[in-house]
Amino acid sequence: MDSDERAPASEEADGVNQPRRTPFRDLGRRFRRADSYGLVLLLIVISYGLTATFSETARVSGASIVLVVQVATVWFALRTSRARRSVRLFADVLLAIAAMIAVGAVVLTEGNDPSLLVLACSALLYLIAPSSVMRDLITRPKVDAETFLGAIAAYLLLGMFFAYAYRVMAALQDTPFFGSAGTGTGSQTLFFSFTTLTTTGYGNYVPTQSMGQSFAVLEMLIGQIFLATAIAKVITSWTPKRRAPQDGSHAFGAD
DSSP: OOHHHHHHHHHIIIIITSOOOOHHHHHHHHTTOTTSHHHHHHHHHHHHHHHHHHTTTOOHHHHHHHHHHHHHHHHHHHHHTTOOHHHHHHHHHHHHHHHHHHHHHHHHHSSOSOOHHHHHHHHHHHHHHHHHHHHHHHTOSSOOHHHHHHHHHHHHHHHHHHHHHHHHHHHHOSSOTTGGGOSOOHHHHHHHHHHHHTTOOOSSOOOOSHHHHHHHHHHHHHHHHHIIIIIHHHHHHOOOOOOOOSSSSOOTTOO
16 A cells, blocks of 8 residues: 555544634633643632621531631642742641631630631631742743733632721721621621722722722733733733634634
8 A cells, every 4th residue: 555545544634623612612711721721720710709608607618618628729729820949838837727726616615706817817828829829920932821810819818808908807806806796707808809909899898997998909900910910911922823724715813
């Protein structure tokens, strides 16, 4: 058999009959890969939902689930962003401290509201994670889908950090953090944090003391600067890969 007769078979083996890659399939793969910011973004959304769901009941099982998802979120964020060894070691120590205190609270106090130290550890971890992600995004040689997902993940992690920072302030204050609206549950502080980060500002929750007000102003500034610089730069610089035409015609947008 000569080479001309073997050509169609080789082309078929090279992937002519393989399933076509589409943007939706590529995006789905990124949410399943352990080394992708898609999985980090998915864990952040799950962590937000669980925190908002279980914050009203303060049950042992709910608090444990939230803690496990938070640990996984921060761990995958540091792993995906290739954080420095010293940063990962420091984060591991904080995660161990938060886990031990949470377990102790479950055993000794039947899972009441998380302690101040656990909240402080969570806030610090949610500050370390977006810092590591941003360092990784800045050093990337090109802007691609991973950069886009990483920027969104860092933005949401900042919102989680401020939410836990507000809960730490509420635990330290003698008066309710939101005044007549109360001290603020987990779901309320998450709501306030993300409406502040996006400068939506419904006005139903307002910090009464200067420390909370100052942090709210800082969050608004960071949120706007982040959107105007980081995410806007990613969107304008990202050029999705064009699929090669399979019928010999020119690709869309090609000369």
